[in-house]
Amino acid sequence: MASKENKRDRIIEAAIQVLSKKGYHNTKMEEIAVVAGIGKGTIYEYFPSKLQLLQDILERSFYLYDHSIKADISNSLSAEQKIRRLVEAHLRFCQENKDLTRILFFDTEIIDNELRDWACQKRRLKEEHMQLLFAAAIHSGEIRDLDTKMLTIIISGIFSSFWVPVVIEGWEIDATIAAEQVTDIIMCGIKR
Amino acid sequence: MASKENKRDRIIEAAIQVLSKKGYHNTKMEEIAVVAGIGKGTIYEYFPSKLQLLQDILERSFYLYDHSIKADISNSLSAEQKIRRLVEAHLRFCQENKDLTRILFFDTEIIDNELRDWACQKRRLKEEHMQLLFAAAIHSGEIRDLDTKMLTIIISGIFSSFWVPVVIEGWEIDATIAAEQVTDIIMCGIKR
């Protein structure tokens, strides 16, 4: 049992490693098996197909990400603090899960319609959540009365723009400091 | 001759259409041919390989995008005006070239190392260009003394975040108005 979960996890880890480096279509099941140190056929004992393996990873990753991001936000915080914490959590996630991040954000080629829809839906949920955050902050007077959809797009964009330098270029930043700076810009803009 | 360019263009158009909907690996040469209304072999009269076809499209697209974006920025403008125009041009490009945008911003799976390097280089160039813009604006006192790398990441993120709602979700916005709002947020932040 423990061994079973163990092996499943080993497959997932191996898959994350290979997928993040090569992308879905350039990754062969055999490669994953080799990295996992098991036989090719064994993967199919745990996952019905390559696609399902990817889907499982994505779901798992998304859950993990979502968890990392949301866990830290208690409702008593101000919008500014919430944003700062979001940015910080996001950065930390990217730094600590580079391979996962690459898979999750490297908005990969349309692999499957169902998968694409799933990803879209997840994105939508994330955005709705953010939109609520902004709506509340506007309502409480913390931030200006701006279009919440546009706000969401802008802030989401800022979020996702950070993974490339961190994951691909190995940019080393202190998440806390960076979050501070980013939040400052978001809140106060760049104008002198 | 006119006809020859014509057919080349028809192939490119068909390829853009199919590629943007299905992605590189799910696109069959035959499908492109069918959409272009020609025989499979004909594509190879104009493009040596599937990969080269994609590469041609990407280069062409990038050139078009680059052109659309840069053309509009005369040096006499203020940083704020430059940003507004950039945002507007970017939005307009996305709106007017949805399929192309999808390929340009989405089709990022590692298809070929050379291609990946090319894309990375293009991104780097774009960012360098932006970084210079910010450095100048800081120097002239137009914007605050912020880390230009971070600024570039943030603003790039804002840029690229817009294509999804426009292209995928069919969000209809007036580019001029949106650019105004976005620039306002960038310049002045969101704090009340």
Next chain:
Amino acid sequence: MASKENKRDRIIEAAIQVLSKKGYHNTKMEEIAVVAGIGKGTIYEYFPSKLQLLQDILERSFYLYDHSIKADISNSLSAEQKIRRLVEAHLRFCQENKDLTRILFFDTEIIDNELRDWACQKRRLKEEHMQLLFAAAIHSGEIRDLDTKMLTIIISGIFSSFWVPVVIEGWEIDATIAAEQVTDIIMCGIKR
């Protein structure tokens, strides 16, 4: 008319050139057309297919070879003289028609059953002719009473073995002298 024959000949010449260097399957019709200085489609005005083109060349070549070989043998000659002349004529043909020789003797891969049968038949005819020569010589007492089939195989082998060094390796020999030596060996053997 003259022009028509002219063009046909130009195609054949070009084909011989290319075929002898690249072999049937590695030769593209377009290549032949380019070498002939005409359009690809034009070949089909003169030859119904690639195979037929090859067949025409082979027939023509064989006729030429046969002619070169046989022309020189008047019946009044002794067997020894006949053999000497045959060898000499064969060598001369190889020297003067290297490309043709390569096609004719480079017993190429089975391209077509009909063609293979044709080639076999030609070989058989050649051998029958030779066999008759030997039978007559034996009858007249000029040569020993040996099995004519075996004799034919041996002498044919000697013949065909000469084309490689001449055509491929560019061996320069005086046909008359070589024929003398070869005939000497055939007639008297190699034993001291």
Next chain:
Amino acid sequence: MASKENKRDRIIEAAIQVLSKKGYHNTKMEEIAVVAGIGKGTIYEYFPSKLQLLQDILERSFYLYDHSIKADISNSLSAEQKIRRLVEAHLRFCQENKDLTRILFFDTEIIDNELRDWACQKRRLKEEHMQLLFAAAIHSGEIRDLDTKMLTIIISGIFSSFWVPVVIEGWEIDATIAAEQVTDIIMCGIKR
């Protein structure tokens, strides 16, 4: 393991069968698979490509041929005996390995430059070996003082001329008797 070698051998056998009948370019991988009684993809588990499969067969065949030919020649023999044994071994090889012989002596179309060079080199080695044999025999006074290159060409020709009647026409001869006759002609010539 035994099974693995087994399958590899079955593929080679099937390939020899088909290749010898149809030639390289007319042989489809699928056909080989069907004859071997396996799936198309299985061949690629044992051979990386069609060309490599041919190359393996050629190398194997050449080794086998070379082995059959050379094994039988101890140095204490006279030149005459050596020649007789060579002829006999050659004939026996042709009789016992008809398909292989057909591939080895017939499949000469330029398929690949590397392969062609390999074949040329093998031929050259064979000829050098023969040339040495003749040089020694001349030196020991066993045979007349003839040009060794010419001698080699002639005797090689005699050798290779035998495979066609044996393999193609199914000529049944007793190798020992035929070798005797051939050697007699080589040594003593045909003149009465």
Next chain:
DNA sequence: TATGAATGAGCATTCATTCAT
């Protein structure tokens, strides 16, 4: 349960041949 040998659907690419100009 674990394996990896076997499989064959699937696809990019080639090139002889056609036919509209």
Next chain:
DNA sequence: GATGAATGAATGCTCATTCAT
């Protein structure tokens, strides 16, 4: 007649998946 752009049948090869062991 001459052309060469267009064609699609043909084929080598890949790799996710299966299944006998």
